[in-house]
Amino acid sequence: MKAQEAKSPLLAKSIVSRIFSIREMGTIIPLIILYIVIAFVNPNFFAPANLIDVVRATSYTFILAAPLTCLMLTGNRDLSVGATTALGGVACAWGLTSLHWGIIPSILLGLFAGLVVGLIKCFIVLNLKLPPFIITLGLQYIINGFVLVTTLGNPITGFPKAFTNLGQGRVFGVFYTIIFALVLGIAIHLMLRYTRLGREIYATGGNKETARLAGINTTKVLMIVHVAASVFAALVGILYASRFNAAQSNAGAGTEMTIMAAIIIGGTSFAGGSGTVIGSLFGCLLLASINNGLVLMHVSSYWQNLVFGAILVISLLLDKIRTDKSGGGL
C-alpha cells in the first residue's frame, strides 16, 4: 500500500530527497547551475545594472506567464497569446496616434482587443467544443494576419511621453513594470491559494467531470482563465509599445511556446491540476537569465534555444523522478 509507505514521517527522508521533493526544484536547480557557470565565466552578470535588466525582461514575460499559468492549471493551452500581444500593442498605438485618444482610453482599447480575442476563443472552445490547441493555433494566424494587414508590417511610433513612461519610468530606481509584475504575481498566487476561484481552477484542471459533478461551474472557470490570458497578453503588448516607443506587428511573435515552456519548467503539470505561480516566476527568470547570461558569456545567441530546450527536457525528467519517488504519477 502506498499510503502505508508514505506514513513514515518526512524526518526519515534524507535531506537530498527532501530538496528534490520540492515542486519548483526543476527550475531552481538549473538556475543555480547557470548562475555558477556565469559567475566563473563573466561575473559582470551580477552587476546591479545587468541584474535589473534581467529582472526587467522577466517582468514582461511573467505578466503574461502568471495568468497563463492559471489557464494551464485547468489543463488547457493557448497558442494565440503571442499574436494577441502584438494586437494589444497595435490597437493601443492606433488609439494614441490615429484616433488621438488619451492615454487611458487607448490602453483600454488595447485591452478591449484582448478581451474580444478572449471571448471569441471562449465561444469556439467552450460553446462549439472544438479542440483548444488547434483553435488557438488558428487564432494565432488570424490575429497575426490581421495585425499585418492593418499595419502593413510597419511599426507605429510617436507616442506621448506620458505613455512611454509606463514602460521606461522608474520609482526609486525600479521600473514600474517590475513592481506591477510583482503585485500581479502576488495577487494571482493568493487567488490560487486562498480563494474559491483558485480551488475551482485546480479542481477543473485535476478532473473536469468530477469538478462539474461536484457542482462547480467549469465553463465559467474556463472562461475566466481564457479571457484573462488574452487580456494580459494584450497588456504586455501595450507595455512593450511603451517601452520601445513603437508598436511592432511582430511583438511577442513566437513567445507563447517559450512562455509555456517556462511555466512547465516551473513545475506546472501539462495535464493540469498542479503547479504554482511561484514556479512560473522562476521559469521566467531562468528564461531571461539564459538569454542575458549567454550573451555576456559571448556565446552565440543561436545557442539560446538549444540550452533552453535542454533545460525543458531535463526539468521534465526531474519532475518524473520526483513523482515516481513520491509513489505514483497521474
Added chain:
Amino acid sequence: MKENVLEMRNVTKRFPGVTALKDVCIDLRKGEILGICGENGAGKSTLMKVLSGSYTAKEYEGEILIDDKPVSFTNVYDAQKCGIEMVYQELNMVLDLSVAENLFVGNLPLRNGVVNYKQLYSDAEKLLERIGFDVNPRTIVRLLNSGQMQMLSIMRACAKNPKILIMDEPTSALTDQEVETLMKLLNELRDSGVSVIYISHKMQEIYRICDRITVIRDGQTISTNDIDKVQEQTLIEEMVGRKVENMYPKENHATKEEVLRVEHLSVPHPNIHGKYIVEDIGFTLHKGEILGIGGLVGAGRSESLAAIFGQYVKGVKKEVWVGGKKVKITKPLDAIRHGIGFITEERKLTGYIGVLSIRENMSIASLKKLSGLILMKRRKEREETDKQFRQLRVKAPSSETKLFQLSGGNQQKVILGKWLINEPEILFIDEPTKGIDVGTKADFYQIMNELTSRGVSIVMVSSDMPELIAMSDRCIVISEGRITAELEGEEITETNVMRAAIQGKK
C-alpha cells in the same frame, strides 16, 4: 451424437488473490450453438479469454483440445489459426475505412500486389446480401450506428470462415430488427457446420437459438443440459445458488415518508441513436431507506442515476419531486442544491481528483459553504474535512495526502466524505464497493447504516448480488429499459432479482 470440435478440460485460472475459474469443463459439438450463462462476474468472460488466446497457455492450468488434439495458444493469432474467432463486446473497427474493407481486413483480395477493389466490393455485397444486412459496402464505418457496427464485427468474424465462433452478449447493442438478422445468421452458420458459443443473459434468446446450455457460477461449471430438457426456473436457481456470508450488518431505518419521487424517466441509449436505454420508468424513495436497483450490467441503471442527477441532460425526459415539491434539475449543481449527492461507479473518471489532497477533494462539492464571497474559510474547511476524515476512518498519513496515493476503499471513503460535508438528504451510490477490499467493504456498510439512522435516504445500484439483497430495504430491478420487479423485505431474494433481471420483452 455429433463429434466434439472443442473440449476444455479442468481449466483453472488464478488471479492474485482470486481463483476466477476452477476446473471448468466445456465441450462443444460440431454445428451446434452452445449457450453459456451466469451472473455478472461468474467467470464467463475470463473463460472466453482463455479460449481465444488472450491469456497464454502458461497463465492457466488445464487442457484445451480441438478436434481431439491438445492445443496451446500464446496469443490471439494462434487461436485464430485453429479456427477460433471471437466477437468482442467492445467494438474494434477501423472507423475511416469502408464496410467492405473492414469486413475483409487482413485478407483483402489482391491483384498484382494492389487491392482489387472491384472484387472486394462485389464479395462484400454478396456476403451482406446473403445475410440480409442492409448497408452499402462502400459506406465509411464511422457513419454506421453501433448496432450496425456490432453486426459488422460479427460478420467480419464470419468472413474468416471460423470453425468455432464465440459471441459475448452480441445483442446488447442491437435493435429488435437487427436481432432478427443475427438469429438468421446464426441459423445459417449452424447449418453450414460452424459451432457457436453464445454468451447471453437473455433467456428468451437462449431458448430460441441454443441447442445446449452450460451454467457457470463462481468460476465453476454447474451444469450442461439440452435446452429442451431444462426449465428456465432451474437455470436461474443454478445461476444464483450460493451461500451468502454474513458480512452485512443491515439495520432497518426505513420510514414511509417520501423524500424523492421520479416519474416518466427516459434516458437515451449511450450508443444507439434514437433508442432509449430506459423508457418511462419511475420510483419513489422514502426517508431512511436504502432502495436497491438491481439488473444486469448495461441495463441502464447507472445512466438513470446520472440522468436524475443532471450529469446527462441531452434527450433525457424526467419529472422529479424532492420532499413533495416538483423540482427542475438541469445540471449537477441543481441536484446538489436539492440535497442530493452522487457517488459514481467510475471513481477515477468522475469521483476523485488524483493530484489533489484529501482535504481539497472533500471540500469541492461544498465550496459555497466553505467560502465567503471570495476567500475560502480555511479553518472551517479544515474542521469539516478533518471531521469526515476521522469519522469515516480514512487510512492515510494526513488529510494532505494526495488521492492517487490511497487504496480504492479509502478513495471511496473520501468521495463519500465529499458529499457528507454538504449534509445531503439523498445519496445516489453506484456500485458502492466495486474494487474495494473486504475490510473496507464492511466499514462502508456500517457507514451506510449510520447514515440511514440519521435519516439520509440512499439509492444504491449494485451488481454485487449478496450486497444488493442484504442492504436493500426495497429493491427494484431494471431490465430491457423498464422496471420488471419491485421487491420488498423477504421478497428480495437472489432468485427473484435474477428472474426479473433476465426477463426480456414480453
